[in-house]
Amino acid sequence: MQYRRVAAIGGKGTGPGQFATSLRGLAVDPGGNIYAANDSQITIFDAAGRLRRRWSTSQPVHSVAVAGDGAVYAGQIGQIEIFDGAGKLLRTWHDQTLLWRVTAIGFVDGDVLAGDAMGRAIRRFDSGGKFRNNIGTDNPLNGLAVPNGIVDFGVDGHGIIHAANPGKHRVERYTAAGELLGHIGQFHGTDPAGFGGCCNPTNVAVRDRIYVTEKAGPRAKVYNFNGELEAVIAADVFDANCKNMSIAVDRRGRVYVADTVKLTIFIFEKVAV
Amino acid sequence: MSEPFTRRDLLHKVGRGTVLATLGGGAAFLVQKAHGQVVWQVDAARCLNSRLGVVGVEACNLCTTECVVELSAVRAVNEYSRCGRCNICPAYFNITSAVDERGLPSEKLCPRDAITRKPIGKADPEDPANNFYEYLIDEEKCDGCGKCVMQCKEPLGLGSIVLRIRYNRCVDCNRCAISKACPKDALIQVPVRSQNGGRA
Numbered sequence: 001m002q003y004r005r006v007a008a009i010g011g012k013g014t015g016p017g018q019f020a021t022s023l024r025g026l027a028v029d030p031g032g033n034i035y036a037a038n039d040s041q042i043t044i045f046d047a048a049g050r051l052r053r054r055w056s057t058s059q060p061v062h063s064v065a066v067a068g069d070g071a072v073y074a075g076q077i078g079q080i081e082i083f084d085g086a087g088k089l090l091r092t093w094h095d096q097t098l099l100w101r102v103t104a105i106g107f108v109d110g111d112v113l114a115g116d117a118m119g120r121a122i123r124r125f126d127s128g129g130k131f132r133n134n135i136g137t138d139n140p141l142n143g144l145a146v147p148n149g150i151v152d153f154g155v156d157g158h159g160i161i162h163a164a165n166p167g168k169h170r171v172e173r174y175t176a177a178g179e180l181l182g183h184i185g186q187f188h189g190t191d192p193a194g195f196g197g198c199c200n201p202t203n204v205a206v207r208d209r210i211y212v213t214e215k216a217g218p219r220a221k222v223y224n225f226n227g228e229l230e231a232v233i234a235a236d237v238f239d240a241n242c243k244n245m246s247i248a249v250d251r252r253g254r255v256y257v258a259d260t261v262k263l264t265i266f267i268f269e270k271v272a273v
Numbered sequence: 274m275s276e277p278f279t280r281r282d283l284l285h286k287v288g289r290g291t292v293l294a295t296l297g298g299g300a301a302f303l304v305q306k307a308h309g310q311v312v313w314q315v316d317a318a319r320c321l322n323s324r325l326g327v328v329g330v331e332a333c334n335l336c337t338t339e340c341v342v343e344l345s346a347v348r349a350v351n352e353y354s355r356c357g358r359c360n361i362c363p364a365y366f367n368i369t370s371a372v373d374e375r376g377l378p379s380e381k382l383c384p385r386d387a388i389t390r391k392p393i394g395k396a397d398p399e400d401p402a403n404n405f406y407e408y409l410i411d412e413e414k415c416d417g418c419g420k421c422v423m424q425c426k427e428p429l430g431l432g433s434i435v436l437r438i439r440y441n442r443c444v445d446c447n448r449c450a451i452s453k454a455c456p457k458d459a460l461i462q463v464p465v466r467s468q469n470g471g472r473a
Contacts, residue, residue, distance in 0.1 A: 147357030147358075168403075187372065187376055190369050197368065198359040198430055216429035241325070241328060
């Protein structure tokens with residue numbers, strides 16, 4: 001399997017559709033619209049990469065996700081802000097202990113999952129914001145090993161949570177109740193099938209496969225659910241100093257990766273064989 | 274009636290104040306220097322091995338080769354508060370070496386074997402990834418070659434290991450030999466009270 005770069009959107013700057021200082025999170029909705037968590041903003045592009053909408057958040061935003069009803073969740077420090085699709089603030093969940101720094105958001109069985117980087121855990125809340133349980137904490141390290149400072153995960157079609165555990169060089173599978181089901185991945189410093197460096201992969205997205213990004217050197221890869229590497233999607237395109245590159249996949253299989261130094265969203269798609 | 278205070282007057286006063294402050298600061302620094310109250314220090318933001326943005330180059334070892342002190346007065350120091358305590362530390366392991374049966378790199382990085390690793394808490398014999406680790410640098414062995422510093426630097430590591438001058442070894446040369454050779458002017462003189470490692 002091979003991928004090719006088909007587009008690059010955003011870029012560093014203050015112009016329309018650009019990102020001033022940070023690009024931390026990505027999401028794609030069923031219509032192919034691209035949501036970026038940048039600076040203290042949510043920025044939305046259509047599937048062709050045209051700027052559609054942009055609104056401010058109350059704090060710097062660390063993650064973004066779009067729920068089935070179109071609500072946009074923006075993870076921040078100590079809170080999640082929930083907007084409607086037009087950018088109107090619907091409500092805010094505050095929690096200084098369970099939402100210390102929300103670097104990923106997802107949804108499972110009507111519940112909301114928040115990756116709390118400071119707590120090294122995924123927090124599960126019901127749709128009203130009531131805490132239900134932790135995921136990733138029932139282990140000898142009392143949490144995910146995340147030296148990079150972010151927790152990231154994806155949820156597959158069966159409601160299984162695939163969480164990056166970069167300190168262990170694994171992507172771990174959990175039930176929504178927090179039971180560890182297994183993992184893929186292992187360390188390897190030279191074989192691209194392995195995860196290199198101190199702590200990779202940093203970011204995960206899940207759809208038909210498991211998509212990850214790594215740092216030092218930065219690259220995006222795709223694995224099947226058995227943990228076999230299917231392709232290195234891209235490597236050279238990213239700035240060498242990139243880390244914590246958010247990754248998203250749309251229903252057509254297009255892969256979106258946030259270059260955190262160039263502040264650019266790179267879009268890749270499979271090359272037909 | 275007093276003369277109106279013009280913008281030019283203001284600029285004059287600010288300029289004069291700045292010049293006086295600069296001269297005063299310089300004079301104070303020279304007095305401190307004359308009384309042995311300044312020391313050489315490695316500026317981590319300038320040092321090639323630790324400055325951000327420099328990747329894919331060999332570590333600079335001029336602190337080892339240029340210092341007049343035997344084995345150098347410079348040491349690698351792990352600032353534990355910033356250390357990720359990783360299972361696979363790129364400053365400890367040669368992360369491109371072959372992987373052993375425990376899933377760990379088979380070679381160490383330090384040519385002088387100056388870094389030791391020990392699990393924090395109860396070690397899991399089945400899975401080394403189930404522990405955090407403490408990495409200690411033996412200053413009797415370390416010669417400040419900078420290899421571990423380069424590998425610990427972000428984005429590969431967290432930048433917890435930096436080079437520091439150990440003042441119980443440094444002989445306080447008037448013109449530090451390393452500073453003469455350093456291509457990045459990373460050896461700087463600072464007042465004793467603001468130096469970063471503390472007098473050993």
